[in-house]
Amino acid sequence: QSALTQPRSVSGSPGQSATISCAGTNSDVGAYNYVSWYQQHPGKAPKLMIYDVNKRPSGVPDRFSGSKSGNTASLTISGLQAEDEADYYCCSYAGSYTYAVFGGGTKLTVL
Amino acid sequence: QVQLQESGPGLVRPSETLSLTCAVSGASISSYYWIWIRQPPGKGLEWIGYIYYSGSTNYNPSLKSRVTISLDTSKNQLSLKLTSVTAADTAVYYCARLMTTVATDYWGQGTLATVSS
Numbered sequence: 001q002s003a004l005t006q007p008r009s010v011s012g013s014p015g016q017s018a019t020i021s022c023a024g025t026n027s028d029v030g031a032y033n034y035v036s037w038y039q040q041h042p043g044k045a046p047k048l049m050i051y052d053v054n055k056r057p058s059g060v061p062d063r064f065s066g067s068k069s070g071n072t073a074s075l076t077i078s079g080l081q082a083e084d085e086a087d088y089y090c091c092s093y094a095g096s097y098t099y100a101v102f103g104g105g106t107k108l109t110v111l
Numbered sequence: 112q113v114q115l116q117e118s119g120p121g122l123v124r125p126s127e128t129l130s131l132t133c134a135v136s137g138a139s140i141s142s143y144y145w146i147w148i149r150q151p152p153g154k155g156l157e158w159i160g161y162i163y164y165s166g167s168t169n170y171n172p173s174l175k176s177r178v179t180i181s182l183d184t185s186k187n188q189l190s191l192k193l194t195s196v197t198a199a200d201t202a203v204y205y206c207a208r209l210m211t212t213v214a215t216d217y218w219g220q221g222t223l224a225t226v227s228s
Contacts, residue, residue, distance in 0.1 A: 034212040038156070045205055045221055046148075046156065051214030089156050091213045099169050100158040100213045 003101030004029065004090055011109040012080045020106045022073040022090030028101055030071035034093035037066060037075045040105075041086045049088075050075060077108070085110045113137040115206050115219035123200075123226050129193040133206030133219055140164060140187050144209035147180060147191045149202040150221075157202075161209060162189060196226045 005023040012018035022029065022037075029035060035053045038046035048057050050066035053073065063078045073092070077084055090103040119131035133145070147159040160170035162180040170178050179192045193200060203223050207215035 032212075036214045045207075045218035046215075047218075048210070048214055048216060051211055057210075057214075057216065091156075091158075093212045096169070098172060099161070102156045102158060105155040 003094070003098075004092060004103035006088075006090060006103035006106045008104075009107045009109065011111055012077075013111045014080050014082065016080050017076060017078045018080055018084075018108060019077075020075045020088050020090075020108065022075070022092075022103050024071050024073070024092055024101070026071055028092040028094040028098075029068065029073050031095070032093045033068070035066065035068060035073040036091045037064075037073075038089045038091065039084075039086045040089065046089065080110050082110050084108060113208065113217040115208070115217055117204060117206055117219040117222040119204075119222055119224060121223060121225060123196055123224060124228055125197055125226055126195055129191070129196050129200060129224055129226070131191045131204055131206075131222060131224065132188050133190070134186070134188045135208075136187070138208070138217075140182055140189060141184055145180075145182070145189045146207050146209050146215065147189075148205045148207060150205070151199075151202045159191065159204075198226050200224070201226045 037050040040046040053068045054066040094101045114136045116134045141164040144161045146161040162168045177194045203221040205221045206219045208217040210216040
């Protein structure tokens with residue numbers, strides 16, 4: 001069982017928006033503004049899409065955005081494209097002892 | 112361009128030690144934090160731990176008693192050792208560079224380590 005809870009699957013049609021949630025606790029997501037989101041295509045290494053809750057690395061389209069409310073972080077993908085179909089993982093800082101915890105991953109299907 | 116390349120034996124016997132290396136090019140390991148993450152087949156990501164060039168380390172509490180991450184600055188590479196392995200340790204192991212607290216900017220392609228007799 002993963003430390004952070006994500007829905008197993010989310011779907012959307014091309015051009016629509018999809019939101020993936022990441023539920024944690026007041027010891028991880030709720031305590032720090034250090035949440036990252038990773039995209040992983042089959043057989044590939046994960047790719048950083050969002051860090052520090054809502055910052056986008058260079059090269060990541062602005063269709064990807066992140067937010068946080070209380071103990072839950074969210075990744076929103078607007079204007080869905082076929083290439084967005086992938087697994088998405090959230091990751092949160094959890095203090096100096098545990099350091100980092102991942103969500104179980106969400107499979108995004110673009111219908 | 113920063114590149115990371117994991118290597119190690121693809122098959123490890125139960126109760127033995129898994130040893131992996133990650134060769135880094137395009138950047139000095141004497142900067143940044145470097146991490147290991149693993150992914151069992153068909154499952155999610157698991158944080159293993161990090162190391163800083165100073166030698167400071169932090170390990171996942173669930174693995175802490177069995178894991179060691181180290182640096183070899185002469186070879187510009189980092190290593191992972193996991194002792195007393197079981198089938199549950201079968202996974203693709205990734206090394207990566209930590210950009211900020213839990214954000215990585217460069218990853219290796221991953222190496223599959225299978226624990227089986």
